[in-house]
Amino acid sequence: xxxxxxVAHFIDGRVQKGTSTDVDPKRPNCHLTTASGEKLEVSLASxxxxxxxxxxxxxxxxxxxxxxxxxxxxxxxxxxxxxVFGDKEEIVGLMxxxxxxxxxxxxxxxxxxxxxxxxLVNRAAVVEMREVKA
Numbered sequence: 001x002x003x004x005x006x007v008a009h010f011i012d013g014r015v016q017k018g019t020s021t022d023v024d025p026k027r028p029n030c031h032l033t034t035a036s037g038e039k040l041e042v043s044l045a046s047x048x049x050x051x052x053x054x055x056x057x058x059x060x061x062x063x064x065x066x067x068x069x070x071x072x073x074x075x076x077x078x079x080x081x082x083x084v085f086g087d088k089e090e091i092v093g094l095m096x097x098x099x100x101x102x103x104x105x106x107x108x109x110x111x112x113x114x115x116x117x118x119x120l121v122n123r124a125a126v127v128e129m130r131e132v133k134a
Contacts, residue, residue: 004020005052007051008032008042009047009051010047011047013087016040017034019032020033025105028045030042030050048089054115054117059115062113066092067092067110072112077096078108079094079096079131080092081094085127092132093108094107099129106119
């Protein structure tokens with residue numbers, strides 16, 4: 001089984017890429033297998049966010065949109081939310097439930113062309129979160 005391609009951004013600034021088959025926001029840990037085959041146990045409390053991505057290399061030339069695209073079917077039933085982390089990184093995304101009621105929650109990137117498929121956010125790493133009106 002291949003697993004999901006993950007880029008883990010840790011609260012301490014480290015970044016680790018790999019695949020995982022056991023990410024569950026209700027469990028304290030998941031496992032990441034790096035490209036070299038190393039298996040790491042990742043404490044969800046130590047991450048800022050886990051980015052489920054299309055490509056491990058990403059698209060550095062792509063500028064992430066901060067506003068929704070007209071006609072994006074993912075907008076139905078979602079709230080547009082801006083999240084700012086302690087390191088000042090900002091994500092604008094879509095959430096089914098806002099405000100979140102759990103310590104970890106999923107967001108979809110607002111940019112449908114993003115390399116990110118979905119993002120698991122650690123609420124403890126967030127310093128600001130607010131709904132963005134359309």
